Amino acid sequence: MVHWIIMQTALFDSYAIAPLAASLLVQGLAVFFLFRVARNHPERVPAPIFIRLPVFFIAFLAVSSVLAILLPSLLVYSSGIFLASVFLLAFCVLCGSNSRAFTAAPGPEETVVAEAPPEEPTDDPLIAIGQEFISRISESMTGEINLIRLLDFINETLIENTSADGGVIFLADDFEDIITSKSFSGKFPPPYKLPQDLPHKPIRVETNLRYAQFNLGESVFGEVAATGKPILIENGELDERIETNGPEDFLKTGSYIFVPLMIKDRVVGVGGIARLPESKPFTEDDFRTAMMLSKYAGAAINNIYSVQEILEHADLEREASIASKIQKTLHPKRLPELPEVGFGSFFNSTKGVCGDYYDIILARRDRIVVTIADVAGKGIQSSMVMIMLRSILHLVTNTTKSAGTVLDWINKGITGKIDMDHYATLSFVSYCPETRTIEYASAGHQPMLLWRANPGKIETISQKTDPIGVERGSVYSDMKLTVSKGDIIILYTDGLVESLNHEGHQYGLESLSRVLSESSSMTAKEIAAEVKHNIQAFVGSASLHDDQTLVIMKIKA
Amino acid sequence: MELKIRKNGEVYIIDVNGEMDLYNSYKLKELVMKMLEKNVQSFIINLEQVDYIDSSGIGALIYICSTVKKMSLKLAITNIHGSVKKVIELTKLMGYFPITNSIEEALQQMEG
Amino acid sequence: MNPIKDLRADGSDPLFDKTNMLYKEFPSDFRQIRYFTLLIVQSAPLEIKEINLLEQQISEIIKNAVKHGNNCDLNKKVRVWYSFSSTHAHLIVEDEGQGFKDLEKWNDFNRKRLECLYQQDFEHLGSYVSFRTSKSDEQDGGNALFAALEYWNGGFVYNQKRNGVAMLKKYPQRRHGISIDGE
Numbered sequence: 020m021v022h023w024i025i026m027q028t029a030l031f032d033s034y035a036i037a038p039l040a041a042s043l044l045v046q047g048l049a050v051f052f053l054f055r056v057a058r059n060h061p062e063r064v065p066a067p068i069f070i071r072l073p074v075f076f077i078a079f080l081a082v083s084s085v086l087a088i089l090l091p092s093l094l095v096y097s098s099g100i101f102l103a104s105v106f107l108l109a110f111c112v113l114c115g116s117n118s119r120a121f122t123a124a125p126g127p128e129e130t131v132v133a134e135a136p137p138e139e140p141t142d143d144p145l146i147a148i149g150q151e152f153i154s155r156i157s158e159s160m161t162g163e164i165n166l167i168r169l170l171d172f173i174n175e176t177l178i179e180n181t182s183a184d185g186g187v188i189f190l191a192d193d194f195e196d197i198i199t200s201k202s203f204s205g206k207f208p209p210p211y212k213l214p215q216d217l218p219h220k221p222i223r224v225e226t227n228l229r230y231a232q233f234n235l236g237e238s239v240f241g242e243v244a245a246t247g248k249p250i251l252i253e254n255g256e257l258d259e260r261i262e263t264n265g266p267e268d269f270l271k272t273g274s275y276i277f278v279p280l281m282i283k284d285r286v287v288g289v290g291g292i293a294r295l296p297e298s299k300p301f302t303e304d305d306f307r308t309a310m311m312l313s314k315y316a317g318a319a320i321n322n323i324y325s326v327q328e329i330l331e332h333a334d335l336e337r338e339a340s341i342a343s344k345i346q347k348t349l350h351p352k353r354l355p356e357l358p359e360v361g362f363g364s365f366f367n368s369t370k371g372v373c374g375d376y377y378d379i380i381l382a383r384r385d386r387i388v389v390t391i392a393d394v395a396g397k398g399i400q401s402s403m404v405m406i407m408l409r410s411i412l413h414l415v416t417n418t419t420k421s422a423g424t425v426l427d428w429i430n431k432g433i434t435g436k437i438d439m440d441h442y443a444t445l446s447f448v449s450y451c452p453e454t455r456t457i458e459y460a461s462a463g464h465q466p467m468l469l470w471r472a473n474p475g476k477i478e479t480i481s482q483k484t485d486p487i488g489v490e491r492g493s494v495y496s497d498m499k500l501t502v503s504k505g506d507i508i509i510l511y512t513d514g515l516v517e518s519l520n521h522e523g524h525q526y527g528l529e530s531l532s533r534v535l536s537e538s539s540s541m542t543a544k545e546i547a548a549e550v551k552h553n554i555q556a557f558v559g560s561a562s563l564h565d566d567q568t569l570v571i572m573k574i575k576a
Numbered sequence: 577m578e579l580k581i582r583k584n585g586e587v588y589i590i591d592v593n594g595e596m597d598l599y600n601s602y603k604l605k606e607l608v609m610k611m612l613e614k615n616v617q618s619f620i621i622n623l624e625q626v627d628y629i630d631s632s633g634i635g636a637l638i639y640i641c642s643t644v645k646k647m648s649l650k651l652a653i654t655n656i657h658g659s660v661k662k663v664i665e666l667t668k669l670m671g672y673f674p675i676t677n678s679i680e681e682a683l684q685q686m687e688g
Numbered sequence: 689m690n691p692i693k694d695l696r697a698d699g700s701d702p703l704f705d706k707t708n709m710l711y712k713e714f715p716s717d718f719r720q721i722r723y724f725t726l727l728i729v730q731s732a733p734l735e736i737k738e739i740n741l742l743e744q745q746i747s748e749i750i751k752n753a754v755k756h757g758n759n760c761d762l763n764k765k766v767r768v769w770y771s772f773s774s775t776h777a778h779l780i781v782e783d784e785g786q787g788f789k790d791l792e793k794w795n796d797f798n799r800k801r802l803e804c805l806y807q808q809d810f811e812h813l814g815s816y817v818s819f820r821t822s823k824s825d826e827q828d829g830g831n832a833l834f835a836a837l838e839y840w841n842g843g844f845v846y847n848q849k850r851n852g853v854a855m856l857k858k859y860p861q862r863r864h865g866i867s868i869d870g871e
Contacts (some may be wrong), residue, residue, distance in 0.1 A: 191865050230677040247868040285865030395726045420828045523708050550827050630744050631832035638817045659741040666835035
């Protein structure tokens with residue numbers, strides 16, 4: 020007791036009481052502000068426990084401060100600090116481990132905040148569905164356009180929002196006036212007459228509906244497609260528009276709603292939903308819902324069709340441009356300049372065709388190879404054949420094989436190897452400057468023209484052979500010819516001689532021969548230019564249907 | 577054109593792959609005749625991988641159908657699509673051929 | 689019910705007018721029938737090809753000319769005039785043969801066939817699914833002309849000698865959905 024009084028007096032005397040009293044004040048303020056935060060900004064306070072622990076902490080500090088004033092014992096005071104620190108520790112531990120609690124577990128204060136918007140009008144759920152339709156369309160368009168997935172979604176949505184027992188979606192054909200079932204779900208008693216020979220088993224009936232097809236006006240589906248008017252049927256058994264099949268229970272008709280899916284004034288499909296006889300019939304509300312949904316559906320389908328069309332067109336353009344690029348890549352960039360022979364060429368490709376190919380290959384030291392080909396078909400497919408042709412050619416011309424054998428190898432390398440159109444005509448000319456001999460072989464190609472400087476006349480050299488790709492066993496043989504200085508070899512494709520003018524006349528082999536005869540003294544390049552001008556003058560502005568190719572080799576020495 | 581055979585229970589399914597044209601349609605005819613000699617009772621000719629058929633192919637199918645009918649066996653032709661379907665429609669033989677939309681349908685028909 | 693279509697021979701039919709048509713001729717090589725067809729159909733715009741239906745229909749006509757008209761004689765030619773656009777396909781095919789002698793028989797046969805179809809009489813239809821003459825062989829489908837009459841909706845007509853045939857197909861503009869105006 021005496022110690023106490025001495026200690027208290029000491030406390031007062033040493034002014035140590037002042038900070039203690041001040042700390043009481045601070046602790047009180049801290050609690051005040053803590054509660055202010057909790058009241059005004061409940062969203063910042065993750066959970067009530069986060070209020071309680073700090074409060075206890077501060078409370079213990081306060082209590083220990085008060086006790087320290089009344090009972091100035093170091094033990095009391097330090098014990099109070101100790102307990103307060105325990106609460107502080109607990110608070111910190113809770114902060115770390117329960118960080119999830121920050122975002123989850125809204126306290127009772129949270130729901131008050133979220134309820135802010137007033138009562139929604141009844142149409143709003145349909146707006147939300149409309150939004151989902153739109154996002155589903157984007158989904159359908161990533162990867163490949165999937166109209167069926169969209170139809171399945173439309174079907175499900177119709178069924179859900181009208182509490183139907185089953186639904187089916189028919190789509191109109193692009194060219195004919197028929198509608199075909201494309202999406203099916205749930206239980207749907209057929210409202211049309213089933214085929215006589217169809218056994219009345221659920222699985223058979225369902226399969227029939229899954230693949231059903233109707234003409235305009237045929238069955239209630241066809242009627243909706245023809246009129247574009249939705250139909251609500253409350254009792255199928257009593258309605259004359261519904262055909263009943265029977266007598267099995269699962270075939271008994273209940274209530275139906277049929278809605279047209281429209282793009283502007285065109286019917287692109289028909290949706291049907293059904294309720295079984297044991298369920299309550301559809302109401303006018305359900306009818307309105309279905310009609311509204313069908314409008315969203317029509318818009319969604321319209322979007323897919325538009326995108327499909329754009330993609331198809333872009334696809335075609337791209338394919339044509341790829342084929343053209345491949346063709347350009349495969350053609351020789353420059354005609355070689357040699358002392359023994361001079362070269363000239365004229366080439367004009369037609370967009371979307373790109374089937375002609377020509378090449379000059381100096382594979383062997385003693386041989387000059389000139390080749391020309393016309394690949395049948397167009398687009399990427401014929402590009403592939405052209406690539407195969409060129410690869411084999413460049414490989415084979417390195418050997419000492421004769422022209423006929425070369426064609427044979429090419430034919431065997433292509434026929435039966437690819438599962439698509441793989442035909443080409445080909446002419447192969449191999450010239451040996453030392454002996455001035457030409458080896459010529461053709462696979463169904465246009466005849467070769469040979470201008471003989473002496474006596475100044477054009478010879479037509481041709482063979483009756485199969486084009487490449489007809490049969491593996493096709494036979495090719497070579498012809499050997501000798502040439503002299505001033506002679507000219509001319510290879511061309513049918514696109515050149517069959518070029519039409521406005522009157523529908525073909526340019527023809529005679530015109531080509533005439534131009535060649537007249538310009539025979541010029542260089543190969545000049546002759547090619549002459550032919551080019553002559554043809555362009557002939558054709559005028561008429562459009563071309565095929566590639567035009569001309570290759571000229573003139574013997575200089 | 578490739579022909580593959582598989583079995584589903586007692587039913588033989590012929591998967592035709594490629595084009596049925598004037599140069600190769602006889603192969604299908606020959607294969608079916610061989611199978612008939614081996615007493616196969618139920619066939620499904622699956623044309624899912626066929627995207628081209630001409631009058632020779634139709635002729636082969638007609639021959640197979642009439643033979644099977646005469647012998648009272650079971651046959652179904654399934655998965656016709658694209659130009660194959662169009663050609664059969666043009667010849668108005670959709671009702672003459674035992675066509676089903678899927679192999680499942682055909683199998684169901686043969687059981688029931 | 690569609691009016692029963694007949695094969696007819698009328699050399700003065702406007703479909704035989706060859707102005708502004710492209711032209712190709714081929715030897716009567718049976719092995720190259722699909723190649724010749726490809727050479728012709730490669731000029732057609734993609735939208736009328738219906739994948740390969742146009743090619744298939746043209747190959748039938750060329751096959752008839754090569755096989756039945758020219759007896760696969762390599763020395764005999766098949767001449768083809770053709771013209772395509774996004775809304776039409778026009779073809780004239782001539783061979784050097786004696787002409788389609790059994791044209792009337794074919795019409796009779798087809799009439800009976802269509803009757804069976806109309807009455808859904810599939811039993812009797814079995815006898816009318818393939819048109820065969822004494823010259824037909826195992827490979828002949830006998831169906832090509834049935835399909836051709838249906839396909840060439842703008843006309844299908846033989847010339848007077850019946851060794852040439854002209855045909856026209858009109859394509860509807862592709863559109864989505866069924867129009868309900870006027871219903």
